[in-house]
Each structure stands twice: as C-alpha cells, then as structure tokens.
Amino acid sequence: MPQLDTATYLKNIDFKRKSIFVVHEKLERTLPRHTHTKSQLTYVEGGIAYIFIANKTYIIPARHYVWIPSGLEHYLNVRNAATVTHNLYFYTHDDHLNPFYQKLGIYPINSLLFEMLIFTENWIGTIEKKDPGYRFLAAIKDILPQLSTRSFPIALPTTSNMRLRPIVLYLSQNFAQPLTLENLADRFGMGARTLSRLFQSTMSISFLQYLKLLRTVKAIELIMFSDKTTTEIAYLTGYNSLAAFSKAFFQLTNIRPSDFGKKG
Known part of the structure; x- marks a missing residue:
C-alpha cells in the first residue's frame, strides 16, 4: 500500500x-x-x-x-x-x-x-x-x-490566555533554571498571588504542579532521545539531586527514571 x-x-x-x-x-x-x-x-x-x-x-x-x-x-x-x-x-x-x-x-x-x-x-x-x-x-x-487497567497520567495543560501564554513559553525554554513563583511573577510584572490565581483559573493547576509536569515531560524526552545518565538528566531538568528527581518522576509516572524506556 x-x-x-x-x-x-x-x-x-x-x-x-x-x-x-x-x-x-x-x-x-x-x-x-x-x-x-x-x-x-x-x-x-x-x-x-x-x-x-x-x-x-x-x-x-x-x-x-x-x-x-x-x-x-x-x-x-x-x-x-x-x-x-x-x-x-x-x-x-x-x-x-x-x-x-x-x-x-x-x-x-x-x-x-x-x-x-x-x-x-x-x-x-x-x-x-x-x-x-x-x-x-x-x-x-x-x-x-x-x-490495560492503569493509564499513564502525564497530561500537560495548555492555554490560549494571552497573559499566561508568554509565561508558559518562558517556562518551556527555561525549565532547568531555579524557578519560583515569586521570581517568575517579578519577571512578568505581576504579583505572585495574581500569577498563582492565573494558573489555577486558566489551567486548573498550580504553578508548582505545572513545573513538575513540564520537567517530567522534558526528562522523558531526554531519556528516550539522548544518551545522558539519569544523574545528568536530573540536573538538566532543574533538580539539585538525583534523589529529588527520582522521587518527583516516580510520583507522576509510577516508574523510576532508571527503569523508564528500558524496553523502548
């Protein structure tokens, strides 16, 4: 065909x-x-x-x-x-x-x-x-x-909100940086509480939840398409230790990053 x-x-x-x-x-x-x-x-x-x-x-x-x-x-x-x-x-x-x-x-x-x-x-x-x-x-x-009894849970919210879109774009390009709600709000000229409400009202997710999801997606991409070690991927996705990265990854995927993609 x-x-x-x-x-x-x-x-x-x-x-x-x-x-x-x-x-x-x-x-x-x-x-x-x-x-x-x-x-x-x-x-x-x-x-x-x-x-x-x-x-x-x-x-x-x-x-x-x-x-x-x-x-x-x-x-x-x-x-x-x-x-x-x-x-x-x-x-x-x-x-x-x-x-x-x-x-x-x-x-x-x-x-x-x-x-x-x-x-x-x-x-x-x-x-x-x-x-x-x-x-x-x-x-x-x-x-x-x-x-098939357990669905893979990684879903990254998107938005068409004109105030939040440039912030989401910035996060996608700078996810490895030490980001906080406060420094992100300062960068975009708004209060931390305002930004927090914006995430919740437009994407029904907190800033920290969104960042953790984004970093997990980026980590999965690195696992699948690079030869980086798990430790290297931890730092490349914004974590200051392998233990913190592994814990966050497992919480979202129910799979340890060292085991993910082994059969891919």
Missing part, C-alpha cells in the same frame, strides 16, 4: 464503518485536528508521540499505546523520524459493552500485546470481516480492557 496523503488517510479511516483500518508509519507526520467515527489504537514504537485534546497535551512514551474513543476531537504529533506508530481504527458497534472503550487512555503494553501489535504489520489498509486477519485484529480490541 503506497504512502497515503493526509486527506486520503483521514477519509479512509471511516470508509467502511464495520471494518478495521490499519496503518503503520515511520515518518514525522502531523495530522490536523480531526474526529472519526471509529475508535483508535495507536502504539508508539521506539520514541515518543504527543496527542493534543482540547486544552491538554498528552505524552505517549515508547512501549505505550493510546486509546482514543469515537468522536473525540484530537490530533497526534510524532516529532522524531525514528518513531514508528502502529494505528488500528476499530468498528464501534460494541463499544458500549465496556467503559474502557469510551474514554481516552494511555497504557503500557505487556509482552503479549507487544507481539500481537507487531504481528499486525502483516496487514495494512481496510480489513473487513470476510478478510484474513480480521479475527486476529478484533481479538486485540477484545482483550484491551483486561490488559
């Missing part, structure tokens, strides 16, 4: 609603914000992808997949050419049978699911019930609720 242009890709997802549409890609593709009637499973192999939904950016690390329910507006971004995505778009007539299928989730894969997803490379395009491979692909959907 030749490489699809974006318009054809999106059109083919819902071409036959009772089918399963399969696409495997290794490229830096950014689809526009869109919806489809099918549910979507995207597995990220060998890198990181990002999914943007409403006012949040979710990180999808290697060895994880995202489940996107039918009708949820989103777009997916893969920023590294070494990242491979396996995309399965499923019929939805049975989604009501389990609440798993009706909510967004990012989940780690185990060895069984990993082997099954890699095996899906045997098929590409629209797979109907009469076609070889349909039952195998349908079995993947059927077992997801049993295999």
Whole structure:
C-alpha cells in the first residue's frame, strides 16, 4: 500500500464503518485536528508521540499505546523520524459493552500485546470481516480492557490566555533554571498571588504542579532521545539531586527514571 496523503488517510479511516483500518508509519507526520467515527489504537514504537485534546497535551512514551474513543476531537504529533506508530481504527458497534472503550487512555503494553501489535504489520489498509486477519485484529480490541487497567497520567495543560501564554513559553525554554513563583511573577510584572490565581483559573493547576509536569515531560524526552545518565538528566531538568528527581518522576509516572524506556 503506497504512502497515503493526509486527506486520503483521514477519509479512509471511516470508509467502511464495520471494518478495521490499519496503518503503520515511520515518518514525522502531523495530522490536523480531526474526529472519526471509529475508535483508535495507536502504539508508539521506539520514541515518543504527543496527542493534543482540547486544552491538554498528552505524552505517549515508547512501549505505550493510546486509546482514543469515537468522536473525540484530537490530533497526534510524532516529532522524531525514528518513531514508528502502529494505528488500528476499530468498528464501534460494541463499544458500549465496556467503559474502557469510551474514554481516552494511555497504557503500557505487556509482552503479549507487544507481539500481537507487531504481528499486525502483516496487514495494512481496510480489513473487513470476510478478510484474513480480521479475527486476529478484533481479538486485540477484545482483550484491551483486561490488559490495560492503569493509564499513564502525564497530561500537560495548555492555554490560549494571552497573559499566561508568554509565561508558559518562558517556562518551556527555561525549565532547568531555579524557578519560583515569586521570581517568575517579578519577571512578568505581576504579583505572585495574581500569577498563582492565573494558573489555577486558566489551567486548573498550580504553578508548582505545572513545573513538575513540564520537567517530567522534558526528562522523558531526554531519556528516550539522548544518551545522558539519569544523574545528568536530573540536573538538566532543574533538580539539585538525583534523589529529588527520582522521587518527583516516580510520583507522576509510577516508574523510576532508571527503569523508564528500558524496553523502548
């Protein structure tokens, strides 16, 4: 199957609603914000992808997949050419049978699911019930609720607020610096209490929570795309000790940074 242009890709997802549409890609593709009637499973192999939904950016690390329910507006971004995505778009007539299928989730894969997803490379395009491979692909959907019980929790809020956007941009470029609410407020000419309320009112998160999330996302990127040691990454993301970094990372991901990405 030749490489699809974006318009054809999106059109083919819902071409036959009772089918399963399969696409495997290794490229830096950014689809526009869109919806489809099918549910979507995207597995990220060998890198990181990002999914943007409403006012949040979710990180999808290697060895994880995202489940996107039918009708949820989103777009997916893969920023590294070494990242491979396996995309399965499923019929939805049975989604009501389990609440798993009706909510967004990012989940780690185990060895069984990993082997099954890699095996899906045997098929590409629209797979109907009469076609070889349909039952195998349908079995993947059927077992997801049993295999996937804990969602990966890293979601970085975004904002269109004109007062907060330059502050968020500054944080994204200076996350390794010794940042405090007070010195950040001074830099942008406002009081600390005003800035604190701005974070809470526009993104429903405190400044410190946002900074911890941002540093965790940056740490995950460094783990996946650099050869830095865990200690080096701790200092590069603004922590003054490996212990403090490891504790913060584990609190958010339930994975120790030294173990993260080992199987990626």
